[in-house]
Amino acid sequence: MAKLKKKEKNVKKNIKPIKTEKADEAKNFKVSKKTPQVLRGFKDILPGEQRYWDLLYAKVANLTTDYGFERIDLPLLEETSLFIRSVGKETDIVDKEMFSFVDRGNENVSLRPEATAQIARAYINHGMFNLPQPVKLYYLGPMFRYDRPQSGRYRQFYQFGVEVLGDKQPVLDAQIIIMAYNFLTSIGLPVNVQVNSIGCNNCRKEYKVQLVNFYKSQKHDLCEDCKERLPKNPLRLLDCKEEKCSAIKEDAPQIVDFLCDECKSHFMKVLEFLEELEIPYSLNSQLVRGLDYYTKTVFEIWPQAEQAALDKQPEPGAEDKKAQIALAGGGRYDNLVEILGGRPTPAVGFSIGLERVILKIKELNLAVPEKEKRDIFVAQLGESAKRKAMKLYETLRSEGFKVAECFAKDGLKNQLEVANKLGVKYTLILGQKELSEGTILLRDMDAGSQETLNFNKVVKDIKKRLEV
RNA sequence: GCGGGUAUAGCUCAAUGGUAGAGCAGCGGGUUGUGGUCCCGUUAACAAGGGUUCGAUUCCCUUUACUCGCCCCA
Numbered sequence: 001m002a003k004l005k006k007k008e009k010n011v012k013k014n015i016k017p018i019k020t021e022k023a024d025e026a027k028n029f030k031v032s033k034k035t036p037q038v039l040r041g042f043k044d045i046l047p048g049e050q051r052y053w054d055l056l057y058a059k060v061a062n063l064t065t066d067y068g069f070e071r072i073d074l075p076l077l078e079e080t081s082l083f084i085r086s087v088g089k090e091t092d093i094v095d096k097e098m099f100s101f102v103d104r105g106n107e108n109v110s111l112r113p114e115a116t117a118q119i120a121r122a123y124i125n126h127g128m129f130n131l132p133q134p135v136k137l138y139y140l141g142p143m144f145r146y147d148r149p150q151s152g153r154y155r156q157f158y159q160f161g162v163e164v165l166g167d168k169q170p171v172l173d174a175q176i177i178i179m180a181y182n183f184l185t186s187i188g189l190p191v192n193v194q195v196n197s198i199g200c201n202n203c204r205k206e207y208k209v210q211l212v213n214f215y216k217s218q219k220h221d222l223c224e225d226c227k228e229r230l231p232k233n234p235l236r237l238l239d240c241k242e243e244k245c246s247a248i249k250e251d252a253p254q255i256v257d258f259l260c261d262e263c264k265s266h267f268m269k270v271l272e273f274l275e276e277l278e279i280p281y282s283l284n285s286q287l288v289r290g291l292d293y294y295t296k297t298v299f300e301i302w303p304q305a306e307q308a309a310l311d312k313q314p315e316p317g318a319e320d321k322k323a324q325i326a327l328a329g330g331g332r333y334d335n336l337v338e339i340l341g342g343r344p345t346p347a348v349g350f351s352i353g354l355e356r357v358i359l360k361i362k363e364l365n366l367a368v369p370e371k372e373k374r375d376i377f378v379a380q381l382g383e384s385a386k387r388k389a390m391k392l393y394e395t396l397r398s399e400g401f402k403v404a405e406c407f408a409k410d411g412l413k414n415q416l417e418v419a420n421k422l423g424v425k426y427t428l429i430l431g432q433k434e435l436s437e438g439t440i441l442l443r444d445m446d447a448g449s450q451e452t453l454n455f456n457k458v459v460k461d462i463k464k465r466l467e468v
Numbered sequence: 469g470c471g472g473g474u475a476u477a478g479c480u481c482a483a484u485g486g487u488a489g490a491g492c493a494g495c496g497g498g499u500u501g502u503g504g505u506c507c508c509g510u511u512a513a514c515a516a517g518g519g520u521u522c523g524a525u526u527c528c529c530u531u532u533a534c535u536c537g538c539c540c541c542a
Binding site: 037096143153236289290326354411412416420421431433448450 | 470534535536537542
């Protein structure tokens with residue numbers, strides 16, 4: 001009874017009209033008369049850019065098919081608490097970079113800053129533990145972080161990622177790394193894998209104590225940020241780039257020395273797989289990853305130039321200090337599903353920032369396929385010819401020809417100009433004269449020659465010519 | 469969140485304390501139905517607000533955006 005009442009109350013609450021203040025707010029909102037601009041950190045992807053995206057989408061399709069992954073599409077908007085519980089409250093992503101707001105139903109929601117948490121949520125929601133394990137999923141879509149835009153960083157950016165849920169074997173960690181590596185190298189990017197293990201809850205606990213003790217003894221020499229980070233997220237001190245902190249961390253205890261037997265053997269096996277497959281990797285004891293849910297294996301993939309710069313001793317006055325930018329990142333997260341209320345489920349995955357990959361492709365001038373060319377252009381002159389030409393266009397199209405047109409332009413000169421720009425092989429010209437004769441002109445664009453064809457045989461004729 | 473640089477036409481770039489130029493792109497021409505070259509014409513800009521000045525696109529300030537770094541991340 002009481003339950004029912006509560007339900008009624010909820011329903012009532014839900015159908016309440018929008019709060020009056022909010023309605024007023026909308027009414028009083030000053031609409032600018034200027035042409036609206038894209039929001040800061042957001043970007044239009046124009047037609048000229050699409051070939052880069054087409055390339056990446058094609059690579060994603062190939063890779064995921066090869067490795068037996070299935071696509072999952074997740075909502076862009078989720079309960080804010082999903083990300084707080086998974087990514088971690090003390091992380092910058094959640095702490096200051098989420099697009100969060102209260103919706104009209106008084107729900108606290110956020111645009112997704114990443115997808116792994118959603119995958120774990122979906123895995124639980126849809127009972128995927130009943131499927132044959134492991135479950136192999138991939139996603140591709142926009143993520144949102146309210147961050148300061150800079151090179152390779154936007155507030156809306158696209159990630160491609162894969163996740164394997166339901167198995168803890170090190171071979172999967174290795175295969176995930178290999179997939180990410182293959183994705184990037186198949187595009188032609190020279191990359192290097194940075195890998196580390198941050199252990200499980202047990203060994204990390206001991207390590208954290210040692211680490212905090214170590215840093216406490218040097219506290220006065222740390223930068224301001226690190227002083228603040230120390231109690232909250234001590235692991236993060238390890239990848240501070242401040243000079244004085246870098247000096248200190250040389251002597252800091254390393255996580256590998258604290259790994260429990262299981263974590264240590266897991267890590268060793270991952271590395272053995274990488275060696276067997278000759279994946280170039282670097283052990284990076286300073287790699288910790290910012291998201292709370294990671295356990296054991298963590299990795300990033302860097303462009304090789306960055307790796308080279310790191311190996312080189314920093315020269316005084318060295319210029320070209322390009323930001324160190326990871327193209328891909330990932331690792332194992334054996335606790336995440338459980339944190340979100342599912343049964344204990346080990347998992348591992350990666351994500352790749354597609355804008356960053358495109359940036360590198362451009363930087364290195366890598367080959368990107370051109371837009372597919374059209375073979376035939378249909379030009380028309382005069383109203384009745386236009387009707388017939390449109391019909392011809394449809395016929396050719398349904399016959400499978402790559403055919404183009406510009407019915408919006410009437411002059412033959414203009415139409416040929418368009419045909420020329422499209423780089424077609426042939427232009428079919430249909431005017432009043434041809435119409436009355438039952439013919440059509442075929443112009444060979446490269447040769448500049450023309451011949452008259454029988455209109456009724458044009459499809460057959462062209463087919464023959466294009467076969468050669 | 470913090471610091472540096474920048475802001476002129478759709479794009480790439482000039483010049484100037486006193487009516488803003490070019491190249492590319494666009495559109496229209498070079499007689500009625502013929503592209504790629506060439507020629508001619510034409511559209512189109514000083515990010516917004518304030519200050520100094522007789523007068524500001526130019527100098528100063530603020531805002532906004534872009535950009536490059538830091539933080540963090542893909």
